[in-house]
Amino acid sequence: MPGEYKKCRDVEGRFEALVPRLEGPVLAVADEKVLRLHPHVHRALARKNITLVALKAGERVKSLRTLERLTRRALTLPRKLTLLAIGGGTIGDVATVFAHTFKRGVGRLIHVPTTLLAAVDSSVGGKGAVNVAGTKNVLGVFHAADEAWLCAEVFTTLSESQRREGRIEAWKMVVTLDAKRWARWTKAAPSDDELVRASRELKHAVVAKDPYETKGLRVVLNFGHTLGHAIESISRYRVRHGEAVGLGMLFALDVGVELGVTSRAVAESVERSLPLARGARAQLAQWLKNRAALKQVMRADKKGGMILLRRPGRWVMNEGLPW
């Protein structure tokens, strides 16, 4: 079955060294900013005569309109094509939906994550989705990628705040799933390379046990996402995904303390360890003033509950939402 669960193969190397591995018809869907910042990516695709669709990244690209645009462009290509998704999480998410639905599923899907967030999180696990009517990820698929190309040279153009977003998602993985590594990282901060390897390994392990989210195990990956998604939505995506998840993790710690699930000492040490932006607490307080709007979005969200932390490495799913 196209997109059926399999562990995706992680391949490291420079982009132009990996392109010659491609065989048969290929459609590349790429973030136009990445093409601009990294002309070697564009050149490598052109050298192999690969059909290229350049898209502007951001939540708006995760839309039915983009799916139609990609479909029109690919109409004459065969079903068995290889889809190369080059970009951050937004390009990866919409490309995954396209991979699953184009002529009922393409031959191969390869992710080339270009943000740290995509490398640590969104390019692992096979989920793809688009946003409809202001609701994030409401139409989506599971479609496992065959490969992920980790091309370190493309990460050199990321800003500090873009890096922080990826680090936040990586710490989310470690704090919920790996107490030993969390303790180690609190003593010596990991390099971004280490973050990528560790969080991919942790996420792969969870996804392998619950690839289609039927066993209630994958939900742990939503730590911080219930409020995070709601903040993204009501800010009309001005607050970026990683930043919103950081605020959502603070909120989940607070709710945990309130419900007696998380001790104050655990909440404080976890909060200190997270690579949050300065002023995150004040920002959270500001957003929580919009309780009615947040509540409405959280109700429409498919998660239907919140992940709370007992201590690093131990989590619980709390059915229902606060308020």
Ligand SMILES: NC(=O)c1ccc[n+]([C@@H]2O[C@H](COP(=O)([O-])OP(=O)(O)OC[C@H]3O[C@@H](n4cnc5c(N)ncnc54)[C@H](O)[C@@H]3O)[C@@H](O)[C@H]2O)c1
């Ligand atoms: N499918 C999943 O499992 C999963 C998991 C986590 C997050 N997500 C989704 O991922 C999305 C967020 O991902 P993102 O933060 O990568 O978003 P993004 O794709 O919008 O990228 C963020 C910004 O970085 C720019 N960019 C990309 N690569 C760059 C580079 N190498 N140098 C400089 N700038 C670069 C983009 O042009 C964009 O402006 C959200 O939509 C979120 O819902 C999905």
